[in-house]
Amino acid sequence: MKSLAELQAIRDKARAQVGLRAESGASVRVQVGMATCGIAAGARPVLNAFVEEVAKRGLQDIMVTQTGCIGICQYEPVVEVIEGDKKTTYVKMTAEKAVRVVNDHLVNGSVVTEYTIGANAQ
């Protein structure tokens, strides 16, 4: 260790992993449905894509977690984005769609309407 900059580099790299462990006061929760139906429909790559993408962009205020079946199994994988009282439900998600939700919704604040349950329910 020859400089503080070296220490900072290690810290920044290690932080993403340890940061997950704090009791986060995150204001946004991303919940991926991970019951049997969700997993069968491919929820795990979706969950992992969210985790990777959120970490890659260093988003601090977002907690990615899993949840059970919410009862709309035909639309799995289902992802809910919860911001305070507001809940957006995305359905039939894929890893690619997850990346776009992170970019458009979580970073830029515009809901990806075409992936939501409203757009897919017809």
Next chain:
Amino acid sequence: MYRSNVLVCGGTGCTSSNSELIIQRLKEEIKAHGLEKEVNVIRTGCFGLCALGPIMVVYPEGAFYSMVKPDDVPEIVEEHLLKGRIVKRLLYQETVVDDNSVKSLNDTTFYGKQRRIALRNCGVINPENIDEYIAVDGYQALGKVLTEMTPQQVIDIMKASGLRGRGGAGFPTGLKWSFAAANQADQKYVCCNADEGDPGAFMDRSILEGDPHVVLESMAIAGYAIGASQGYIYVRAEYPIAVKRLQIAIDQAHEYGLLGNDIFGTGFNFDIQLRLGAGAFVCGEETALMTSIEGKRGEPRPRPPFPALKGLFQKPTILNNVETWANVTQIILNGPEWFKSIGTERSAGTKVFALGGKIKHTGLVEVPMGTTLREIVEEIGGGVPNGHTFKAAQTGGPSGGCIPASEMDVKIDYDNLLAIGAMMGSGGMIIMDDTTCMVDIAKFFLEFTVDESCGKCTPCRVGTRRLLEILNKITSGNGTLEDIDRLEKLCYYLKENSLCALGQTAPNPVLSTLKYFRDEYIAHVTEKRCPAGVCKALTNYYIDPAKCRGCTLCARNCPVGAITGSVKQPHVIDTQKCIKCGACMEKCKFGAIDKR
């Protein structure tokens, strides 16, 4: 990038209740489900709530599983890690809420009132991975000190913070450092006292096991402040996990160049070595500890000269306790005003207590100075179990005294505890209920100090033994009122004439029980009665004829045949034959047997 972190306590308490096996099963199950790239298993230090161990915490949900058994692991992996359904039956019950989330630990009574500074990384990071320590701002304080501050500035900050030694005596840390800094020498030393010896105290052990790097970093900071290039950690060999993790930490710090030569390119050199103690209580005394590091028999030396002038190898030395070191980095990073704002006016910061004895939540708690004993016992500790009432708390182990129920609202800090005849000590806190005999407790601690007296000075070597003899006389029913006076007089003699703190404080358990529970001593000598029913020689078992149904169960279980009586008739105990083992009382289904 892992989506989930599973933290399993690897502290001594949980390890002894099988947490290693749990980690092993966890890894197997995670592999079987193909989750090894998604879920990270980390062995951490102590979470503090040892009564509910083994403990496992799953993030990001923050699910706090308690009393986990290896056989519970498949369910946790399958349900929680794979399917996202928290296994409610295994949660610490206070954190259970109705939806699929859990209550924050900070909202529970055990953690809610705590303020974790010294323990902040215990149960959070993997102690065997330096990167995780760096991730939580580890070695930032050392970097700041070496690149931005002069040694004098470091000492000024420590002085301004008001930090006092957490080993027991409460000497101001900054002042100690300034003495050593002022003395000129070709070599100086920084030592860490990790020879935690009080029965029931395990806070230093938990810090070493859960956050070993903080000790290394703080010692290096002190080395810079006083001009030392060598540090020693004196740790007892009975702490194998702590020794192992310290050595791993030292090796990792070397690899990163955070110990060794030219740290941060500033030309500052500092190295640390471990020295294992064989477990003698006296080696926790600073001069005896240094004598032991030198390779000699661990015996104290007369002071002065104080270690700041002539310590280890006759060179200026500072010695601080593990918990003290754990505060140093935070003071550097957050500033002395921040630290001073916590706690009371003359005792800044927090104190860790190892809560044990007759209390629901046995474990480690860290509270701001000035917290009352009532808050610790009744709120954080969950109160005295089994319907008994609180009688006293013993603080400071064999060097300390007891705090009776009448003083429960005293704000705990160094000075207030001394004023009521107890002392902070290293932070062991043993809770006693109404089934505890205070004379017996004093005797227990004297037995300990008689064993542990090193024998160098007469007052301690002979005095502790005479004190124990008088206590034995009293508890066996042969004491007189004069014995109590003699006991008290001898206590003061020991305090004034012993060479080191071991002898000077050995009478404290006697003096403080005499102060608050003199009536119990008097009952032992005048009425030949032990009010708590503990001292065997003074206790007789008897059967209440009104309650006895004559079931003969007690008679059949008495190992010496002291109970007689015919079926369906009240039985009687022959007190001459009775050995007071208590077997009959345990067996009786009608509560007919009592002792007095």
